[in-house]
Amino acid sequence: MESQPVHEIYQSLERWRELPAKHQPAWPDADKVRGVGDYLRSMPPLVFAGEADTLKEEIAKAGRGEAFILQGGDCAETFVDSVSAARIRAKIQTILQMAIILTYGAALPVVKIGRMAGQYAKPRSNPLETRDGVELPSYMGDAVNGHDFTPEQRIPDPQRMVDAYHRSATTLNLIRAFTGGGFADMSKVHEWNKGFTENPAYKKYEKMAEDIDWALRFMSAAGIDSPNLRTVDMYSSHEALLLEYETAMTRIDQRTSKPYNTSAHFLWIGERTRDVDGAHVDLLSHVRNPIGVKLGPTSTVDDARRLMDKLNPDGEEGRLTFITRMGASKIRSILPDLVEGITSDGRPVTWMTDPMHGNTITASNGYKTRRMEDVVDEVRGFFDVHIGLGTVPGGVHIELTGDSVTEVLGGSEELSEEILSQRYETLVDPRLNHRQSLELAFLVSQMLRDSDK
Numbered sequence: 001m002e003s004q005p006v007h008e009i010y011q012s013l014e015r016w017r018e019l020p021a022k023h024q025p026a027w028p029d030a031d032k033v034r035g036v037g038d039y040l041r042s043m044p045p046l047v048f049a050g051e052a053d054t055l056k057e058e059i060a061k062a063g064r065g066e067a068f069i070l071q072g073g074d075c076a077e078t079f080v081d082s083v084s085a086a087r088i089r090a091k092i093q094t095i096l097q098m099a100i101i102l103t104y105g106a107a108l109p110v111v112k113i114g115r116m117a118g119q120y121a122k123p124r125s126n127p128l129e130t131r132d133g134v135e136l137p138s139y140m141g142d143a144v145n146g147h148d149f150t151p152e153q154r155i156p157d158p159q160r161m162v163d164a165y166h167r168s169a170t171t172l173n174l175i176r177a178f179t180g181g182g183f184a185d186m187s188k189v190h191e192w193n194k195g196f197t198e199n200p201a202y203k204k205y206e207k208m209a210e211d212i213d214w215a216l217r218f219m220s221a222a223g224i225d226s227p228n229l230r231t232v233d234m235y236s237s238h239e240a241l242l243l244e245y246e247t248a249m250t251r252i253d254q255r256t257s258k259p260y261n262t263s264a265h266f267l268w269i270g271e272r273t274r275d276v277d278g279a280h281v282d283l284l285s286h287v288r289n290p291i292g293v294k295l296g297p298t299s300t301v302d303d304a305r306r307l308m309d310k311l312n313p314d315g316e317e318g319r320l321t322f323i324t325r326m327g328a329s330k331i332r333s334i335l336p337d338l339v340e341g342i343t344s345d346g347r348p349v350t351w352m353t354d355p356m357h358g359n360t361i362t363a364s365n366g367y368k369t370r371r372m373e374d375v376v377d378e379v380r381g382f383f384d385v386h387i388g389l390g391t392v393p394g395g396v397h398i399e400l401t402g403d404s405v406t407e408v409l410g411g412s413e414e415l416s417e418e419i420l421s422q423r424y425e426t427l428v429d430p431r432l433n434h435r436q437s438l439e440l441a442f443l444v445s446q447m448l449r450d451s452d453k
């Protein structure tokens with residue numbers, strides 16, 4: 001097939017400008033936005049298109065039940081945390097620990113994707129925030145404005161997109177260093193748990209680490225060795241919200257002459273921007289990365305089919321993932337029709353669950369929170385529905401952190417409303433802490449095991 005002329009590709013990448021674009025910041029200075037776009041276009045890509053292709057194959061495997069995807073990280077990364085190697089390491093470590101729990105428990109390869117190295121932009125329910133009669137733009141993530149409630153901080157500043165690019169680069173560098181440079185060596189599974197032993201989840205982890213050590217000694221004695229035991233692949237992802245940033249980071253791949261978004265391996269379109277005739281869907285329809293679309297409780301089969309027509313008309317395996325986020329009380333009644341309607345289309349999709357965003361509540365003391373039991377119940381509902389239909393539960397999408405924050409209620413330590421204020425550090429949505437993340441991984445590994453019977 002003849003490749004499309006380069007100028008036509010670049011034209012197609014700008015077509016979104018004629019379409020309705022939701023949740024874009026009201027940038028005060030259009031010239032400054034253009035300048036930032038030019039700067040970003042002059043900068044190197046953050047990821048290589050070939051890596052995105054490899055991830056697409058991995059996601060295809062998850063869609064067929066030959067692997068399972070673990071996607072996790074902050075709701076909103078912050079510039080402050082991006083300079084803390086300890087915080088980034090704790091997050092990577094949490095994802096690696098969860099992945100090893102899932103791999104060992106279910107004997108299934110786990111595809112690891114961080115909500116990291118670019119998760120700096122947020123859609124908000126209300127574009128404005130009012131405090132004591134003062135109205136300012138809502139915080140939309142560090143790539144847009146500052147969290148402090150002052151006009152200086154809250155007015156969107158396009159220069160922040162440049163900062164987001166550089167901080168994504170340093171975070172990604174650290175991810176690559178940790179996952180390729182010895183930290184992720186399987187013989188270190190014990191060390192990842194150091195200092196965390198006085199809790200049932202940590203004890204369970206310790207026991208599993210001992211079993212893995214024994215298996216490794218057996219393999220070594222039997223002369224079995226694999227580079228897979230020493231390094232892991234971890235991919236980057238974020239919500240493709242800021243159209244100017246995502247367009248500037250889209251480049252034509254030399255190997256294939258096709259456009260790839262080089263700001264992350266995997267991009268997703270959020271529940272609030274998934275209109276099939278809107279700007280976000282149009283922009284991502286032109287790039288070749290694997291992409292996801294969040295589907296909330298009002299999604300219809302027709303919505304999802306039209307998204308497939310636009311985003312994956314030829315039914316390329318691994319290209320399109322639907323990340324459902326229905327809410328624990330709704331998933332069992334809503335998901336079956338959606339999955340059946342899409343399965344009968346015949347074109348493959350990979351199904352993931354985001355058990356966080358449909359389960360957000362306000363605690364009696366005003367904190368935005370979630371209940372661990374609802375999170376677990378939505379994942380369970382996701383497995384129940386897919387197993388009932390004979391389709392494949394392909395992965396989980398989790399908001400988490402490696403620190404001991406107090407943002408989500410419940411879990412084995414029975415975190416209560418009164419405790420939320422102790423370490424409530426998120427700037428947008430509540431995240432599972434390190435312990436709750438491991439607990440969830442153990443429960444999901446059991447669900448995966450049961451689904452294999």
Ligand SMILES: O=C[C@H](O)[C@H](O)COP(=O)(O)O
Nearest residue numbers: 075122123124125126428429
């Ligand atoms: O992370 C997702 C959204 O940005 C977030 O849930 C919106 O939160 P809000 O309702 O506080 O604006």
Ligand SMILES: C=C(OP(=O)(O)O)C(=O)O
Nearest residue numbers: 075270271272294325357
């Ligand atoms: C905005 C998010 O979710 P959703 O689009 O599902 O509401 C998110 O993932 O942080």
Ligand SMILES: [Mn+2]
Nearest residue numbers: 075399428429
């Ligand atoms: Mn969120």
